[in-house]
């Protein structure tokens with residue numbers, strides 16, 4: 079497949095995802111559920127020009143979320159499910175932002191805008207609040223699975239790295255099991271602190287990983303969807319840093335999207351990473367299971383175990399648990 083074909087395929091997938099996100103967020107799915115309607119009627123109800131609405135309806139029909147009979151559009155059973163899906167809704171909101179960021183990619187990469195689009199938007203507390211809330215909704219959908227899997231590994235003093243809303247660790251700290259330090263960028267931590275508060279066993283700490291240094295090492299590190307922000311050439315440095323944060327014998331638990339090993343691009347994932355610009359001009363990447371496992375071993379971890387999440391509306395998430403050997407040193 080030529081580079082140009084790959085590029086065109088990416089652009090097509092990008093447009094389709096963008097259109098679907100628009101359909102969810104603009105209320106088109108909600109409107110179609112009320113009664114069968116013409117495209118003009120949908121346009122009037124949601125308050126957009128018909129020329130905007132027609133391609134959206136075409137895509138909904140192509141994805142079998144809607145069907146059309148005599149210019150009357152109605153929602154299918156899948157469409158009705160999609161309309162009520164809180165995860166899809168959260169993804170749509172977040173991805174609309176990422177799509178905007180994608181348009182600013184040349185600036186993000188060249189750093190002309192002084193530090194990346196997402197990094198700038200996240201300074202805005204309204205944007206940051208909706209970002210944290212959507213991340214929280216997304217995390218809720220697999221919380222029971224995660225709690226069950228992590229309970230035996232996340233014990234004692236736990237670092238939640240790239241915490242976002244810290245959904246899992248806040249819950250475990252409330253249950254009285256852990257003493258959690260949740261680290262994220264300063265602007266995220268400021269908003270998260272005002273949204274979720276702090277307790278004796280749960281503290282927010284602003285820090286730009288991996289430049290941040292804790293006062294003492296932790297018994298466990300939880301790191302959910304941070305590695306996607308890491309470029310291929312920085313992966314070893316980041317994972318070594320995570321290993322340094324741990325006591326000898328400590329556990330690291332990663333949640334991450336994995337790219338399939340067959341070399342196929344997973345376009346949505348690539349766009350998600352490319353568009354954030356959170357870590358300067360270094361673009362993130364979804365790593366393959368093998369790449370990640372090799373890098374974890376190079377960083378000094380042993381006993382790497384990987385488990386896919388239960389199938390859900392999200393992408394292919396994996397839980398990876400590994401251990402730092404008892405004879406390996408920490409940060410001094």
Ligand SMILES: C[S@@+](CC[C@H](N)C(=O)[O-])C[C@H]1O[C@@H](n2cnc3c(N)ncnc32)[C@H](O)[C@@H]1O
Pocket residue numbers: 213214217239240241242243244245261262263266285286287288301302303304307356357
């Ligand atoms: C995709 S979110 C995941 C949030 C949360 N862990 C979850 O799974 O719901 C990634 C988080 O990593 C944070 N992050 C990215 N780069 C970071 C860095 N260099 N230092 C600290 N946090 C970072 C982002 O601000 C963001 O909140």
